[in-house]
Amino acid sequence: MIKLTLPFWLSGPELTKLKNSCETFYTDVAGWLRWPLSQLDPVTCSEGILNLLAWQRDISRFNGEPLSLFRKRVAYAFINNVDAGSTAGIKRILERLGVGYCEVDERTPGLDWDIITLKLSDSQLAQNPELLDIILQMYGRTCRRYVFSTITPMTLFIGTNTFFHEQVTAVAQLDTTAYLYSQSSTIDHAQQVLCAQL
Numbered sequence: 001m002i003k004l005t006l007p008f009w010l011s012g013p014e015l016t017k018l019k020n021s022c023e024t025f026y027t028d029v030a031g032w033l034r035w036p037l038s039q040l041d042p043v044t045c046s047e048g049i050l051n052l053l054a055w056q057r058d059i060s061r062f063n064g065e066p067l068s069l070f071r072k073r074v075a076y077a078f079i080n081n082v083d084a085g086s087t088a089g090i091k092r093i094l095e096r097l098g099v100g101y102c103e104v105d106e107r108t109p110g111l112d113w114d115i116i117t118l119k120l121s122d123s124q125l126a127q128n129p130e131l132l133d134i135i136l137q138m139y140g141r142t143c144r145r146y147v148f149s150t151i152t153p154m155t156l157f158i159g160t161n162t163f164f165h166e167q168v169t170a171v172a173q174l175d176t177t178a179y180l181y182s183q184s185s186t187i188d189h190a191q192q193v194l195c196a197q198l
């Protein structure tokens with residue numbers, strides 16, 4: 001709100017009280033006028049309006065879902081529908097809703113062609129079981145099955161060394177009409193094979 005300033009000849013204590021009360025009143029009126037606009041934002045609206053916005057965006061609150069997560073799901077409903085069905089999209093959806101990093105394998109060797117493997121950490125699977133089921137139900141690909149697999153980050157130290165490999169191949173071929181004159185010479189061959197396994 002605009003701060004009211006009185007001219008110096010109206011700067012008495014009673015008029016200052018009147019000015020302060022007018023500022024307070026019009027600040028409240030401005031808040032009342034801004035209230036309907038603030039109710040359109042799912043992050044800041046009241047819980048009753050949030051339920052209406054969730055119904056409008058086809059979002060249902062599951063049992064035990066925290067209010068902050070429900071607000072995120074309602075706020076990102078449109079963009080999540082745009083990202084639904086793609087590999088990069090499901091990764092973005094999981095990032096937006098607070099699950100975190102995920103790896104997606106569309107074709108896993110040894111599994112049926114319609115199985116998509118989501119690789120998550122143990123803590124992600126333990127903290128978000130209902131949320132993951134709802135995300136896959138709403139935003140997963142139709143006619144595809146999803147399997148969860150765990151990934152565990154590990155610290156790996158690898159020592160690096162330089163290695164040298166030299167190989168020479170000499171081929172001798174005898175033609176029936178050719179005469180072979182040979183001089184004594186040595187054929188040198190050096191080979192080294194290094195294997196590294198984890």
